[in-house]
Amino acid sequence: MTVIEPKGPEVPAKRPRRAHAAELSAFGEPFLWAHGGALAIGIVLIIGFLVLVLWNGIATFWPRPVAVVTLEDGSLVAGEPSRTEPFRPGPELLSSLSETQRQTVAAADGWAERRLYRIGNYDLYNEDFRWIADYAVARVDYPPEMVFVERLEWGPFVGMVQALAVGGETRTAASLRPGELQSELAKAQDRWQRIRHIERSLIGAVNHEMERERLAVRRAILDHGAGSPAALAAQAAAERRMKPLEERYQALAAEARAIKDADAAVTITLADVGGRDKTMPLSQVVRIYAANDLSLIEKLGVYVSRWWEFLSEEPREANTEGGVFPAIFGTFAMTLLMVIVVAPFGVITALYLREYAKQGRLVSIVRISVNNLAGVPSIVYGVFGLGFFAYILGGSIDDLFYPERLPSPTFGTGGLLWASLTLALLTVPVVIVATEEALAAVPRSMREGSLACGASKWQTIRNIVLPRAMPGILTGLILAMARGAGEVAPLMLVGVVKLAPELPIDGYFPYVHLERSFMHLGFHIYDVGFQSRNSEAGKPMVFVTTLLLIGLVAAMNATAIVIRNRLKRKFAVGHF
């Protein structure tokens, strides 16, 4: 076939047109998949993490049924079934098994399944959890008479109610009227609360006053010297005032004893499936429910009451049980105090750097240094906070204002104030950088407009620049807050403790005690998860506490974001 060349006027040779297929980047978006993929991985990780925490956190307090497992050898085990896992029985274990069991294991290539039961009854068996291999199980029942008992001490009890003794009159489980146990329990808890109130609040107040008297005497001795007339007078006055206090203390102690005696007369006898029983005061019981015989409403009731306990009570049993209220309060108070310190400090610094300092090499060095401060490991700040704030500053404050309390330190050790200041130091670079950017983003025309009206530089900053930069500054504060609330390592050095039931705010003068050590949700997670005697029992608490910490940080940030958006709307009205 011949090709007929078109005949026409000669076209001048052109640069060959670029062939599209040759260069993907010329017409396509070759990295779109990479961009989207990176984003997708990030989102999956975050969502996966949140779902894990949410699911475990939300499910923890839901009451679970109690299984009674009959083993092949005829013994009984009762407990809440939790997770299962495959395992490979060792040769020793295999040799102790029966022939049929060995065959079952061998059929599964030497693997077997086992299930973890929360058997409770730590005081009887010295273990809370027990693994039971599937091949050892003969039968699993859920008898309706099984109860799950949460106690103030020794963790939960799993078993049956045998008898209830009220003032010498003993009733067996069968003769109990429905609801009688719960009403007696409510009364017993009431008594317990009253004892606690007397011991903690009333006797606490008396002790507080006695301590004040003791300190006053010591102060007088320190000021005027031992044996001086002033010191002797103070001593006499203190003794005079101590008398009624002493009497009040005796009266309160007697009242508490009386209630305790009455309380000891009401006991509950519980029996476990192994046939051992346990008698204890009913007031030691926190919650009792028939785990296999609950309607949905009753389950919801248990669930809600557990959440309420968690949010409003103090921890017990090495933090693995009870609530985390002091930790919530501590985290909140510390973060708030940190923001109160860091906001003016960071903003004023940034104002100087951006508005007043002559831009040059020195300011650049300062700016780079500030940026790099954000990268210093937080534990270093903790060490600095302990050394500078607690020991040097706090020690000096103690020497000057609280010499009568020495050698026990007041401000000279970790505490809420020092922790907040340390975190403020840690987060101040974030605030400075964000504020500087916000200030730089204020249009020059705004400043010029204000200056041309005859406003001074400060008036311009105060009236025009700062309000306009406020949303950006708040963004910086939000970042600082998120970082500060989630920080744990430095806090362990400057005031966070495992257990501090005394809140930093109470009814004793001066009402706000910034020198007190406090609890923190982040540290609580670490402590419950890794420092408690029973990590299996602590695990659900880790998830719940994590959920709570995330919730708290999210709530605080949401508040700040709402404020910021309200400010932003003010400036976002259409131009033209």
Add this chain to the structure above:
Amino acid sequence: MDAAATTTRDAFEPTEYHQAKSSQGEIIEIKDFNLWYGQAQALHDVNMTIEKGMVTALIGPSGCGKSTLLRCLNRMNDLIDNLKIKGRMTMDGMDIYAPGVDVIGLRKRMGMVFQKPNPFPKSIFENVVYPLRVDGVRDRRELEEACRRSLEAAALWDEVKERLEDNALGLSGGQQQRLCIARAIASDPDVLLMDEPCSALDPIATSRIEELIDELRGTYTIIIVTHNMQQAARISQNTAFMYLGRLIEYGQTEVMFTSPFQRRTQDYVTGRFG
């Protein structure tokens, strides 16, 4: 263009005709004024006098230094680092650049309107009374009186009197610019500096501003930088033509636009370059 071919008469000598027209005398005098941004010289030996109560237009191609000159008058250029000046500028005989001069007081005597409307993100009322607020005026009656007077003078009162508490950013571009004029005259200055006040506005808004400038003439001495030669011809009494940092010619507007002394002025006003 061939600079050497033209006569060199950098300083303006008022014509007799012009002197006769000038009744109120001079308010600003600029003498041998030079300015450098770092190494680059932006103004070369500028000499001119501004007459009281007149509208003086500064025209010239981009980058000729007219805005720089304007911003030197109320010392807005102080904000720029590495700025060096030489020469004298006086207002009513007071040296603007004397050491220790009250810059804030100076700016209160010279209202300024910028190229782009720059109302503050506050209410219309607060925008107008801002110069009084920074003066420390607290009396509500006085503020309201000043607000009304300024807005009326800026021909904006009827449009906004119902919504003085609304955010000023909700106004249209032309309204915003008139608001800025109202703000500039709220503190009752002597001089009004306008840096291309209409360049960001549409023709209708522009004509309203021009009318306004016409009305304000006499009460205030107005110095206006403009790119628009028709605008300069329409609203000004005196016109200064600047080129490459030099004042080429300065005179009565009619003369400048009909029979300028300088070739370059003629070329520029007739649109042959620029």
